[in-house]
Amino acid sequence: MATPMLRWCCPGRRWIFAGIGGGSRHGRGVPTGSTSSGKRGQSSVAQQPLITAQKPRKGEREWAAVVGLEIHAQIASNSKLFSGSQVDFAAPPNSLVSFFDASLPGTLPVLNRRCVEAAVMTGLALDCHINRKSLFDRKHYFYADLPAGYQITQQRLPIAVNGSLAYSVCVGQRWSQMVTRTVGVKQIQLEQDSGKSLHDNLRSQTLIDLNRAGVGLLEVVLEPDMSCGEEAAAAIRELQLILQALGTSQANMAEGQLRVDANISVHHPGEPLGVRTEVKNLNSARFLAKAIDYEIQRQISELENGGKILNETRSFDYKLGCTVPMRDKEGKQDYRFMPEPNLPPLLLYDSGSLPTGADPQQVIDIDQLREQLPELPRVTREKLVRQYGMRPEHSFALLNEVGLLEFFQNVMKETRAEPKKVTSWVLNTFLGFLKQQNLAVSESPVTPSALAELLDLLDRKAISSSAAKQAQCVKTRKNSILIKGGLPPHLQPHLTVSGGHKVPGTQRTLTNKHPEG
Amino acid sequence: MLKGYVPPYNATVVQKLLDQGALLMGKTNLDEFAMGSGSTDGIFGPVKNPWSYSKQYREKRKQKSHGENEDSDWLITGGSSGGSAAAVSAFTCFAALGSDTGGSTRNPAAHCGVVGLKPSYGLVSRHGLIPLVNSMDVPGTLTRCVDDAATVLGILAGHDPKDSTTIQDPVKPFTLPSLTDVSKLCIGIPKEYLTPALSSEVRSLWSKAANLFESEGAKVIEVSLPHTSYSIVCYHVLCTSEVASNMARFDGLEYGHRCDTDVSTEAMYAATRREGFNDVVRERILSGNFFLLKENYENYFVKAQKVRRLIARDFVNVFNSGVDVLLTPTTLSEAVPHTEFIREDNRTRSAQNDIFTQAVNMAGLPAVSVPMALSSQGLPIGLQFIGRAFCDQQLLTVAKWFEKRVQFPVIQLQELMDDCSSIFENEKLASVSLK
Numbered sequence: 001m002a003t004p005m006l007r008w009c010c011p012g013r014r015w016i017f018a019g020i021g022g023g024s025r026h027g028r029g030v031p032t033g034s035t036s037s038g039k040r041g042q043s044s045v046a047q048q049p050l051i052t053a054q055k056p057r058k059g060e061r062e063w064a065a066v067v068g069l070e071i072h073a074q075i076a077s078n079s080k081l082f083s084g085s086q087v088d089f090a091a092p093p094n095s096l097v098s099f100f101d102a103s104l105p106g107t108l109p110v111l112n113r114r115c116v117e118a119a120v121m122t123g124l125a126l127d128c129h130i131n132r133k134s135l136f137d138r139k140h141y142f143y144a145d146l147p148a149g150y151q152i153t154q155q156r157l158p159i160a161v162n163g164s165l166a167y168s169v170c171v172g173q174r175w176s177q178m179v180t181r182t183v184g185v186k187q188i189q190l191e192q193d194s195g196k197s198l199h200d201n202l203r204s205q206t207l208i209d210l211n212r213a214g215v216g217l218l219e220v221v222l223e224p225d226m227s228c229g230e231e232a233a234a235a236i237r238e239l240q241l242i243l244q245a246l247g248t249s250q251a252n253m254a255e256g257q258l259r260v261d262a263n264i265s266v267h268h269p270g271e272p273l274g275v276r277t278e279v280k281n282l283n284s285a286r287f288l289a290k291a292i293d294y295e296i297q298r299q300i301s302e303l304e305n306g307g308k309i310l311n312e313t314r315s316f317d318y319k320l321g322c323t324v325p326m327r328d329k330e331g332k333q334d335y336r337f338m339p340e341p342n343l344p345p346l347l348l349y350d351s352g353s354l355p356t357g358a359d360p361q362q363v364i365d366i367d368q369l370r371e372q373l374p375e376l377p378r379v380t381r382e383k384l385v386r387q388y389g390m391r392p393e394h395s396f397a398l399l400n401e402v403g404l405l406e407f408f409q410n411v412m413k414e415t416r417a418e419p420k421k422v423t424s425w426v427l428n429t430f431l432g433f434l435k436q437q438n439l440a441v442s443e444s445p446v447t448p449s450a451l452a453e454l455l456d457l458l459d460r461k462a463i464s465s466s467a468a469k470q471a472q473c474v475k476t477r478k479n480s481i482l483i484k485g486g487l488p489p490h491l492q493p494h495l496t497v498s499g500g501h502k503v504p505g506t507q508r509t510l511t512n513k514h515p516e517g
Numbered sequence: 518m519l520k521g522y523v524p525p526y527n528a529t530v531v532q533k534l535l536d537q538g539a540l541l542m543g544k545t546n547l548d549e550f551a552m553g554s555g556s557t558d559g560i561f562g563p564v565k566n567p568w569s570y571s572k573q574y575r576e577k578r579k580q581k582s583h584g585e586n587e588d589s590d591w592l593i594t595g596g597s598s599g600g601s602a603a604a605v606s607a608f609t610c611f612a613a614l615g616s617d618t619g620g621s622t623r624n625p626a627a628h629c630g631v632v633g634l635k636p637s638y639g640l641v642s643r644h645g646l647i648p649l650v651n652s653m654d655v656p657g658t659l660t661r662c663v664d665d666a667a668t669v670l671g672i673l674a675g676h677d678p679k680d681s682t683t684i685q686d687p688v689k690p691f692t693l694p695s696l697t698d699v700s701k702l703c704i705g706i707p708k709e710y711l712t713p714a715l716s717s718e719v720r721s722l723w724s725k726a727a728n729l730f731e732s733e734g735a736k737v738i739e740v741s742l743p744h745t746s747y748s749i750v751c752y753h754v755l756c757t758s759e760v761a762s763n764m765a766r767f768d769g770l771e772y773g774h775r776c777d778t779d780v781s782t783e784a785m786y787a788a789t790r791r792e793g794f795n796d797v798v799r800e801r802i803l804s805g806n807f808f809l810l811k812e813n814y815e816n817y818f819v820k821a822q823k824v825r826r827l828i829a830r831d832f833v834n835v836f837n838s839g840v841d842v843l844l845t846p847t848t849l850s851e852a853v854p855h856t857e858f859i860r861e862d863n864r865t866r867s868a869q870n871d872i873f874t875q876a877v878n879m880a881g882l883p884a885v886s887v888p889m890a891l892s893s894q895g896l897p898i899g900l901q902f903i904g905r906a907f908c909d910q911q912l913l914t915v916a917k918w919f920e921k922r923v924q925f926p927v928i929q930l931q932e933l934m935d936d937c938s939s940i941f942e943n944e945k946l947a948s949v950s951l952k
Contacts, residue, residue: 099526102772104524104771104772105519105647105648106524106643106644106647106648107644107645108643108679108680108682110679138762140762140809142783143782144782147766147768147771148766149764149765149766149768150762204779206782208770334810334811336761336762336806336810336811336814337809338758338759338762338809338818341652341759342681
């Protein structure tokens with residue numbers, strides 16, 4: 001099912017893998033890390049690429065798909081959005097529930113400063129206009145994991161609007177052809193997360209855990225500027241990197257820290273937009289792309305066969321690889337939005353409007369936050385390209401793996417080898433090795449220093465490339481590297497991986513440390 | 518709905534009192550969820566006005582020689598904080614807390630002959646106050662004299678980090694000056710409050726009060742609050758809307774009453790809420806949800822908010838024109854017998870009885886009901902003073918001056934008189950004060 005969809009959707013596209021050179025996909029990995037086209041720096045503004053049906057059917061007309069995304073990112077803060085209870089994803093059930101979270105009568109919301117800062121920072125990073133005044137509202141619906149019977153959100157006037165997110169996708173058959181696209185950020189709003197429901201069908205009961213109830217969320221709404229699953233996945237990936245770089249959210253989809261809903265519709269170019277469906281329950285970028293592509297094709301098939309698209313909510317069935325309607329018992333929901341009367345309007349300041357003598361604990365200065373913004377992934381990649389003459393697609397790959405960039409930079413500090421060689425080694429051999437062993441960078445038995453020294457040897461042609469590749473990194477209790485394969489004795493170095501300062505090229509005596517276990 | 522519920526925390530206002538050494542004697546009866554103007558719709562039954570058993574009332578009734586069973590025609594306290602007003606009125610305690618959303622503290626105060634204060638919105642923390650209308654609720658105080666009200670207010674007022682709608686400015690406890698010269702005072706009499714439904718006795722007392730101020734040198738002028746007639750409807754829309762929202766949390770899941778059904782979550786919610794709420798509450802929830810529907814929101818809720826702003830602006834304009842304090846009735850008449858009160862439903866009664874009090878809540882202003890005199894039936898009648906926002910101190914100062922001039926009589930309850938005859942020898946003593 002997948003391949004025909006892809007080919008039809010985005011001509012010549014492949015799934016983008018985390019490593020370069022077609023290495024195996026990391027178990028937890030999220031596929032992105034695009035390659036760049038030869039023309040560096042050229043970017044195309046978001047368009048609606050025409051999609052040609054693989055087999056021209058009855059209508060023989062072209063279809064265009066329109067994809068928008070609603071992203072909920074859990075804010076990385078110590079306490080919840082409106083109450084002082086702690087945020088911890090692994091705590092025992094119902095152990096982090098304050099009176100307010102449990103909706104005890106008489107409790108009132110108190111806004112968490114850190115969450116507001118996280119929202120502002122994210123808005124700045126996405127080039128949004130930060131609203132100096134924003135408002136809170138109540139969104140009402142009855143559900144067991146919503147203790148108050150309403151969620152506090154920002155419906156009328158969110159904290160940030162009108163931004164954009166740039167991401168890169170592969171075009172063409174070769175993975176080295178990359179273009180930059182942008183998707184509009186409609187708004188960012190602060191809102192509460194709900195609790196968790198665990199359905200126990202055996203005993204016909206539902207268990208409610210309110211630990212998550214009230215945790216701060218950033219809802220990021222992306223405009224329907226995307227046209228297929230791959231673009232959506234790439235956009236999500238970039239957003240994850242941004243949120244992680246900012247520290248505003250850990251944005252791990254598998255852990256539910258980043259949840260994405262997709263709005264999908266199809267239409268013939270030139271005609272009005274079609275009815276859209278919403279697809280929920282997507283917890284990885286890969287499934288997101290799959291679900292979107294499936295839904296696009298489903299809608300096209302439906303319409304070409306004379307059917308209609310219902311404005312409904314669907315979920316993605318992982319096993320079957322298709323979207324299915326969600327049980328919609330109440331028909332259309334009226335959320336009866338109402339202003340939240342217990343929270344006055346949120347006022348933000350900048351250096352120009354900051355009231356004199358204001359208590360810094362009580363006000364937020366947007367300009368100050370802007371100055372303190374960490375380096376964004378885009379900038380980091382540009383720097384890598386400039387500093388090391390790296391190919392853009394490599395810069396993407398380096399950022400794609402947690403900890404890999406830092407590892408690379410540490411190696412660079414200690415080696416005399418050429419950046420290009422280091423890059424290639426890190427992205428291919430090293431990363432490939434890790435994936436084979438199913439390890440994260442942080443779990444690597446090889447330290448940057450060790451690799452630096454290895455690369456120096458290679459550089460000086462002291463060892464052959466194949467020998468180096470044959471070097472097996474065996475994790476011993478004392479973490480030393482045993483080098484197998486033919487090495488002249490006088491060149492057999494003593495390599496330890498205990499850190500410390502290594503002077504490349506120094507002759508050391510060999511120590512034979514036997515691997516243990 | 519809250520059967521068996523024991524709150525695991527103290528409200529800020531309660532904690533503040535406890536911190537000052539107050540002794541909590543008990544919790545008082547009220548209309549369910551503070552919805553009502555009679556304190557007749559609570560699960561524990563209606564509250565009886567102590568004045569029903571007062572010598573002053575009984576003697577007047579004997580003159581009419583009804584000859585009926587003395588207890589069958591007891592009077593209501595007004596509401597919804599009737600229990601608190603009755604407790605203070607009957608000398609059960611020195612002071613009591615109530616809530617005031619549309620007059621729920623001032624109304625029973627007037628009917629029970631005690632001082633009922635509604636502080637400025639934002640002055641006193643609502644943390645721990647079960648919300649009715651978050652944008653109008655204030656904890657209120659019931660005391661036997663204005664000085665006591667000032668003492669309690671001094672303890673309760675001030676910023677609470679747990680309530681984001683309290684003002685940041687620091688508040689210090691204060692003692693009220695004894696005003697002697699009112700020549701610089703300007704009293705406003707809103708003409709729209711002169712309604713045909715007003716009893717002749719209340720009207721004449723209102724007039725008498727105005728004359729009293731004038732005779733002592735104050736400037737007393739007629740003012741206009743043009744949007745008064747829209748006030749009660751506006752209040753109804755906003756009140757029910759917020760109620761619908763605030764009551765959404767009562768689902769039996771986390772605390773309180775839960776029904777026996779376990780067919781499904783929806784069924785449980787429905788049954789719990791049907792069982793746990795009385796008619797009045799359910800009525801208001803349904804109304805409120807109607808007003809909040811997408812297709813109605815603009816026409817009802819938003820419109821009501823706009824009208825609310827106009828009403829608030831009416832007050833601002835009047836105060837800006839040099840008026841210090843407004844003088845109005847608190848209630849249409851003195852307390853009525855329970856049998857008469859229940860002839861009309863809760864909604865009708867509320868609409869009738871909130872007429873002088875609810876506009877104040879919509880504008881967030883401070884107001885106090887001070888007992889003035891006994892009616893021809895021997896029952897208390899109180900008048901209301903309305904002040905500028907956050908000028909509660911000035912408001913109480915004027916109220917204290919008035920209280921001193923009118924010398925409202927002490928309730929003569931047989932049991933009390935037997936026990937404390939020495940205290941009541943001096944009939945001029947308005948209260949046993951906290952000092």
